[in-house]
Amino acid sequence: MSEKKIKDGPGIIFLVGFMGCGKTTLGRKLANRLGYAFMDLDHILEAQEGMTIAEYFAKHGEDAFRKLESEVLKQTQYPEHAVVSTGGGLPCFFDHMDWMNAHGKTIYIKLSPKTLASRLENEKEERPLLRQHHGEALVTFIADKLTEREPFYSRATVIADGLSLTAEKVEELLRIKAI
Numbered sequence: 001m002s003e004k005k006i007k008d009g010p011g012i013i014f015l016v017g018f019m020g021c022g023k024t025t026l027g028r029k030l031a032n033r034l035g036y037a038f039m040d041l042d043h044i045l046e047a048q049e050g051m052t053i054a055e056y057f058a059k060h061g062e063d064a065f066r067k068l069e070s071e072v073l074k075q076t077q078y079p080e081h082a083v084v085s086t087g088g089g090l091p092c093f094f095d096h097m098d099w100m101n102a103h104g105k106t107i108y109i110k111l112s113p114k115t116l117a118s119r120l121e122n123e124k125e126e127r128p129l130l131r132q133h134h135g136e137a138l139v140t141f142i143a144d145k146l147t148e149r150e151p152f153y154s155r156a157t158v159i160a161d162g163l164s165l166t167a168e169k170v171e172e173l174l175r176i177k178a179i
């Protein structure tokens, strides 16, 4: 594996962006391409708690979830090289953008509310914040939440157009940025 790694590369790459932008999907592909470990903080949290995020929200509520995802972010043991997919809300709470930028590089996968909504319409059950929104109301909900979250996401090391983003393209962006 090690010969595949970008020499003196960014170490830890955190993928950030709204629900449905592809952090989990692209993260796995990017890790595979770079020969880095793949870690998804939502999956780590679910394995640790023995329940899904939807179950955790139903049982303990969002405030408890935000505290727990903060612990998971900061207490996880990261290998030297890893691609880490975060949950969509994580960058927008506590000091998480600063923390991730201090511990690695961040990539914001940017997409429009319309595209996000079309990807999420059939994947709302596992995302408790979206469950009660449908059709045009889902687009509006996403647009409003995105406006709120964008200032946090925009502090990423690299801002990438999610529509044309592939693992190859991310690798190229990292090289261009020389990080």
Ligand SMILES: Nc1ncnc2c1ncn2[C@@H]1O[C@H](COP(=O)(O)OP(=O)(O)O)[C@@H](O)[C@H]1O
Pocket: 017, 018, 019, 020, 021, 022, 023, 024, 025, 026, 085, 088, 119, 123, 162, 165
């Ligand atoms: N580049 C892409 N093009 C089209 N659909 C995608 C792409 N990346 C992810 N998806 C789809 O969008 C949905 C959400 O992807 P996911 O990786 O779970 O996003 P996130 O982790 O950011 O919430 C999934 O159905 C996934 O298959």
Ligand SMILES: O=C(O)C1=C[C@@H](OP(=O)(O)O)[C@@H](O)[C@H](O)C1
Pocket: 017, 018, 019, 020, 023, 024, 042, 053, 086, 087, 088, 089, 090, 126, 127, 128, 129
């Ligand atoms: O945006 C959010 O607040 C959330 C995003 C989810 O992760 P994905 O972005 O991978 O869907 C998950 O952490 C939880 O449902 C809350």
Ligand SMILES: [Mg+2]
Pocket: 023, 024, 042, 085, 086, 087
């Ligand atoms: Mg995900």
